[in-house]
Amino acid sequence: MDWTRILSNVAGELIAPTTAAYALAAIGLNVHFGLTGLLNFGQAGFMLLGAYGFAISTIAGWPLWAAVLVAIGCSVVFALVLGIPTLKLRGDYLAIVTIAAAEIVRIVGRSTALTNLTGASSGLRGDSYKETFQELSPFDDGTSTIGPFTYANNASNSWWVRIVGWALVLLACLLIWRLLNSPWGRVLKGIREDEDAVRSLGKNVYGYKMQALVLGGVIGSLAGVVYVMPRAVQPDSMGRPMTFWVWTILLLGGAATVFGPVLGSMLFWAALMLIKTVGRELIPSTVMRAEQIEQFGWIVVGVTLMLLVIFRPQGILGDKKELAINVR
C-alpha cells in the first residue's frame, strides 16, 4: 500500500478550495445556528445563489468586484424573503421554509426555461466565468510545488484559488471572533437562549434575527463563489446533501466557536479522503467496487454524525459545561 500517496492526498484535502468553501459556509451557518439559534436548513441555497449571481454577472461582462456584489446582493434578498414571513414565528418554521426555498432555487436554476441564463441542469461551464478572477492573480502561469503539494498557479484548481479561499476564511473567522465578543453577539446569544427575555429587556429581537440571517447568508454566498472556482456551477451538486454536510462540519467542529467550522471542514474532508483511498487499496473489488467505496465513505459520514450528536454534542471545540446546563 502506498502510504505516502494516501497521506499526501489526505493532506491535500486539508488545504483544498472545497474545504475552504465548506469552512466558509459553516461559518455562515454558525452565525445562524451557533450564535442566534436560527435553524437554517438551506445554506446550500445561499451558496448556489452566490455562485449563480457571480457566474451570470461575470458572463454578462461585469467586472469582478461587481460580480461579487451581485453574489452578496442575491443572498441579502434571499435572506430577507425568507426572514420577513418566518422570523416572527417559532424556530421550526424557518427550518421548513429554508429547506424548501433552497430546493426552489436549485429547481428553478435547473429548469429548461432558464437555459440561456443558468444553463439548466448542465449548469455553467467553469471557463465561462473564471477569467476575471484568474486575471487578478499576481503569479505567472505555470505550476509551483510546496512540500508534497504541486498545483498550477492560476488555473482552476490552483494556488490562487486556495490563497483567496483561505484568506476569506481567515477574514470571516476574525469577523466572527470580533462579533462573538461584542455586545451585539451577546444579544444574539440571549436570543438563542430565550427570545422573550431579550424582548423584555428592550431589544428588537426581530431586527437582530434578521441581521444574523443576512450576515450568515452573505458569508454562505461567498462560500458558494469559492466552491465553484475549481469546478462548474452545477445546481444538482449544490442541493440538500450540501446543506447537511455543512451542518455536519459545524457540529463536528463545535457550534458557537470561532475555529470550530474550520477545524470541522478540514477533518471532514480529510477523513472522507482517507476512508476512500484506504478503502480502494484494502477492499478487493469482489467485495466492493470503486463507486461502492465512494458510497461507503458517505455512510461512514452519516454514522459519524449520529455518534457525534449522541456522544459529543458540543463538537470538538465546544464548551461541554455550556451544553451540560439543563435548559429549562
Added chain:
Amino acid sequence: MSAETTSTLAGVSQEPGAAKPDPILVADDVTRRFGGMTAVDVGHLEVQRGAITALIGPNGAGKTTLFNLLTGFDQPNSGRWTFEGRQLAGVPAAKVSRAGMVRTFQLTKALSRMTVMENMRLGASDQPGERLLQALVPPLWKPREREITAKAEELLERFKLLEKKDDFAGSLSGGQRKLLEMARALMSDPTMVMLDEPMAGVNPALTQSLLGHIQGLRDGGTTVLFVEHDMHMVRHISDWVAVMAEGRLVAEGPPGGVMANPAVVDAYLGAHHDTDLGDDSLLSDEVAEQLEAEAEAEAEARSHGQAEGPQTDEGDR
C-alpha cells in the same frame, strides 16, 4: 409599607377602577378573548406612581394575561392604556421596555447558558456596541461597557449574587434566578417594574430579601406592580391591592381592608372561607429571624456542595 405612600392613597375610594392622585399607568376597556373565553375584561385601572401595587386573584383570573397585554407580549381584542401619558396599546414589547416599563416572568427566564454577568449586561440600555457595525469597533463601546459592568456589579452586590457573576445562570437555584431576573430588569433604570409572581418557588430567606428589594425599589422612586398568590407577602409589602376574578377587576383597596371586602371574599376565597390569608404573626421579627437563620444554614450547605461539584466534574474533562 411606607407611611408616605399610604397617606397619599388614604383618600382613594375603595372600589374597582378608583382614580388615583398620580397615576403612572391608566388602562381602559382592555379585553382579551381566547376563542369564546374572555380572559381579561378590565373596564378601568389606574396604578399609582411610586407605590407598590399588588394584583391578586384566583387561578385563571387573567392576571398574567393582563400583564402580557400591558407589556406588549400579547395583543388585546380591544382597549387602550397610557404609561406616563404615552399611548402603549399595540406597541411591541421591546419598545414598552425601552419606554421604562420592564417586566419579569412567572417562569423565570434567566438566560441559562450565559454567565450571570452577561445576563446583567444584556439588561443595560444605550450600549452602542449592540449595533452590528459599531460592534466591530471596540473603542466605540468599551467605555459604555465599563459603566455597564460597574453598575451590574453594584446591583449584583445588592442582590448578593456578586460571587456568582462568572457562573452560568443555569447553575443558580430557582430563587437566585428570580433575584437575577429582577436585578437584570433594573439595569436599565426602569420607572416601573412589573413582577409576575416574584416569590414563586423561592425559599423563605430569599423571600425576605426579595421583599426587602421590592420595598427598596419603591423607596428609590420606582413604581412596582406585581402579581402574587402568597397573601402574606401581599399584606406585608403592598401599598394598594387590586383584585381580579374571571378577567374582571372586582375590588381595590389597601391591603388591610381589601381582604374584608365581600366581593373579594366571595370571588377569591370561595370555598376557603376560613383560611387565614393574612396572618401577620408569621412575619413577626422572631419568626423572620428564625427563617433567616435556617435559610443561611441552607445556603451555606449548598455553597459547600457547589464548591465540590465542579471539581469532581473537572476529573473527566
